[in-house]
Amino acid sequence: MPRLRLRLIAALLGTLAPVLVGCGAGDDGSDDGSNDGRRPSGSRVTIKVPADAPTISAAVSLARPGDLVLVAPGTYHESVKISTARVTLRGESRDKVVIDGRLRQPNGIVVTAPGVAVENLTVENNTQNGVLVTGSAKAAAGLPGQSGGYDTGDEPVTFLKSFLVSHVTATRNGLYGIYAFSAQNGVIEHSYASGSADSGIYVGQCRPCRIAVRDNIAELNAVGYEGTNASGDMYVVGNRLVGNRVGLTTNSDHQEKLLPQRDAVIAGNLIAANQQAATPEQADGGWGIGVGVDGGTDNKFVRNRIADNSNAGLVITATADIPPDGNQILDNTFAANGVDVGWTFPTATKGRGNCLRGNDLRATVPDRLATTASCPRPARSPSPSGTWAKPTAPGGIPFTEVAAPKRQPQFPNATTTGATAVPAVPALPDTADIPLPSMSLLVAEARVRTS
Numbered sequence: 001m002p003r004l005r006l007r008l009i010a011a012l013l014g015t016l017a018p019v020l021v022g023c024g025a026g027d028d029g030s031d032d033g034s035n036d037g038r039r040p041s042g043s044r045v046t047i048k049v050p051a052d053a054p055t056i057s058a059a060v061s062l063a064r065p066g067d068l069v070l071v072a073p074g075t076y077h078e079s080v081k082i083s084t085a086r087v088t089l090r091g092e093s094r095d096k097v098v099i100d101g102r103l104r105q106p107n108g109i110v111v112t113a114p115g116v117a118v119e120n121l122t123v124e125n126n127t128q129n130g131v132l133v134t135g136s137a138k139a140a141a142g143l144p145g146q147s148g149g150y151d152t153g154d155e156p157v158t159f160l161k162s163f164l165v166s167h168v169t170a171t172r173n174g175l176y177g178i179y180a181f182s183a184q185n186g187v188i189e190h191s192y193a194s195g196s197a198d199s200g201i202y203v204g205q206c207r208p209c210r211i212a213v214r215d216n217i218a219e220l221n222a223v224g225y226e227g228t229n230a231s232g233d234m235y236v237v238g239n240r241l242v243g244n245r246v247g248l249t250t251n252s253d254h255q256e257k258l259l260p261q262r263d264a265v266i267a268g269n270l271i272a273a274n275q276q277a278a279t280p281e282q283a284d285g286g287w288g289i290g291v292g293v294d295g296g297t298d299n300k301f302v303r304n305r306i307a308d309n310s311n312a313g314l315v316i317t318a319t320a321d322i323p324p325d326g327n328q329i330l331d332n333t334f335a336a337n338g339v340d341v342g343w344t345f346p347t348a349t350k351g352r353g354n355c356l357r358g359n360d361l362r363a364t365v366p367d368r369l370a371t372t373a374s375c376p377r378p379a380r381s382p383s384p385s386g387t388w389a390k391p392t393a394p395g396g397i398p399f400t401e402v403a404a405p406k407r408q409p410q411f412p413n414a415t416t417t418g419a420t421a422v423p424a425v426p427a428l429p430d431t432a433d434i435p436l437p438s439m440s441l442l443v444a445e446a447r448v449r450t451s
């Protein structure tokens with residue numbers, strides 16, 4: 001039995017504590033689980049916290065590839081760093097296993113090794129991120145570059161390859177709830193993010209991403225989901241992005257590498273009522289916007305339900321010198337937005353080849369976009385531009401004061417299921433199979449409801 005083997009190891013060594021201090025500190029994720037003199041080759045164990053190790057960090061230090069760190073209910077005041085490949089970190093209870101930063105640490109969980117799964121727990125009150133998954137040494141160390149991004153200069157981008165974040169609640173964190181940066185081949189699913197002063201879920205600096213963000217709730221954030229310079233096999237599907245200041249953005253930004261952002265699929269999401277005042281202020285002043293495309297190119301928006309956003313349902317604009325080109329808005333349902341679709345290019349940078357087809361539309365800016373910019377559209381055809389009256393954003397509240405989440409669904413059989421095998425490349429969604437969501441999508445687990 002795994003637990004019995006672990007206790008035998010502890011008995012041979014006298015106590016676990018000396019092992020936990022020194023084991024795995026320099027692990028780069030290359031350990032293949034071979035015999036290290038303390039367990040049979042290829043064996044896998046479950047390390048229980050606090051029964052077998054006093055803290056989560058201590059248990060993770062002992063873990064080898066394929067091991068499960070299983071955490072009992074409690075509040076843990078620590079920042080957990082996982083640098084060993086193929087470790088699963090799982091709480092026994094999603095709402096009762098709480099990693100609380102007490103506003104004294106930047107990150108709740110930092111993953112820097114491939115094949116790691118983080119499951120069934122809550123991460124809160126960190127000054128930067130709830131969960132950070134990254135291949136960037138600077139990001140892991142919390143060292144942003146001079147221009148604001150983590151990776152500046154001429155050094156190549158280093159990716160973390162493969163990850164899973166599932167059934168995680170990330171609330172009241174100072175920047176991002178769940179943050180995948182310079183990472184590929186991953187899934188963020190069945191998670192909940194609220195109270196993020198930047199965005200609830202963020203994917204940045206990947207090409208090709210091969211990432212699926214699916215079946216999550218992001219509410220009461222400045223931005224629900226943000227994808228910055230996140231390109232190629234990037235799927236955002238079946239999420240509830242309701243009651244933020246801005247629901248979703250996909251954008252290009254000079255503060256990160258791999259410009260421009262392109263080739264994301266945004267499908268089957270409920271994006272509604274994104275003018276919630278009891279949220280942290282959005283850095284760029286965004287308010288009442290369902291979807292913002294800011295310098296993004298060749299993205300597809302398919303069968304989303306975009307409703308009750310007081311400014312606009314979907315906005316396309318440019319980022320500084322980066323135009324938004326070739327975006328396709330297909331078979332979406334719009335209702336009760338200030339403007340359903342608005343394209344605006346106030347500077348010399350203009351978009352080209354953007355188009356619409358099959359959408360349920362009431363009002364667009366400029367008028368009659370469904371006719372004048374219908375798909376297919378020549379790639380070099382200028383996209384028309386206009387302006388509209390925009391509501392004034394109210395002041396926000398500190399991220400520490402955002403309403404607490406409701407109890408969220410548990411990871412199935414959390415205490416009896418073994419470690420999760422994270423695939424090297426995840427199965428990505430088939431857009432054709434993604435339906436238009438109802439207005440009740442995931443409402444049972446949400447605080448913010450739509451009309």
